[in-house]
Amino acid sequence: MDVKKDNSHTYIHIPFCKKICSYCDFCKVFYDKKLVFKYLESLEKEIKDIYKGEYQETIYIGGGTPSCLDIEELKKLFEIIEKLNHDRQTEITFECNFDSITKEKIDLLNEYGVNRLSFGLETTNKNVLRQINRELEIEEVKKIINYSKKIGISNINIDLMYGFENTDIEDLKKDIDFILELNPTHISTYSLEIHDNTKFAINKVCNIDDELDRLMYEYIHKKLIENKYDHYEISNFSKKGFESRHNLCYWKNECYYGFGVGASSYINDERITNSRSITSYINNNIKREKEKLNITDKIIYEMILGLRLKTGVNLNYFKEKYNKELYDIYDINKLIEDNKVIIAGNTIKVPFDKWYTINSILIDFLEVDYE
Ligand code: SF4
Known part of the structure; x- marks a missing residue:
């Protein structure tokens, strides 16, 4: 088994969102057309300054909400990505929200070689959707998923979030049944965490109790296993051969580039995190926090990341x-x-x-x- 040394994975952060979810502590800003092109220009410059031309096995475009970019902005983004050395074998994942993805955008992603779509569904429960400030039309979800599969992007992840206040196992069952109906290749699950400075924290929203949270975790495991998903990482499930190759690079403690505001990289024994200030980023004044790793640090990362995997x-x-x-x-x-x-x-x-x-x-x- 060869030890990998190359930086053969890239994460690209698109921080724009049309709405802000009540639980979100990711690095994001409201979509503003005036900012997007400036942001993409800075992204292009950052990649040009740092990227050394290595072949990329995976490219992950996450956010924020990458799908909220319009067609022209997406074309610009993919012109930048084209400069990364990759081919048809490269796993290219693009994160979408159902309120901003369209068939036209999916066609464009397909043209540019995106072969994996990750959809933030989270829940179908109308009360919870209102609470978290998200919108979802069930029929639209089905249409978009079917369309993606029809044009050939059949590697699809769905994000499921659970553990919202005043929800129970019955609510979770409905969400899982709906996801199973969509038949994705991959399902990522998240138990709600309430972070400081989010709307949920400010409004003093509570978590469900630990016992119910555990029951939900066990229910998800049992139900997805029954439906032939492999629980290959603490929070992730996939059909055979559809594990997220990009996320596996994190859990296997491999090197990767991270471009964009707030993005993290692991290059040459350094963990580097770009500052979360979009103003600094678009002014090409990117502040980076660097942590040089010694062998002890590297071993600790190897173990705490690797032990999250079923394969250990x-x-x-x-x-x-x-x-x-x-x-x-x-x-x-x-x-x-x-x-x-x-x-x-x-x-x-x-x-x-x-x-x-x-x-x-x-x-x-x-x-x-x-x-
Ligand atoms: S869409 Fe994603 S990044 Fe944007 S606010 Fe919601 S959870 Fe946060």
């Missing part, structure tokens, strides 16, 4: 990458005894019954002990 961390690959045995770094036998991890063949994994509380296990991997 491969012990041989680990040795090849760090020139160290995992057993010499952590007290693995104690962790096995405590039923926190298992060894299966050449891999170390967190058993499924511990996934819901995985953070309490990952703490054990934050302390590295070696000579």
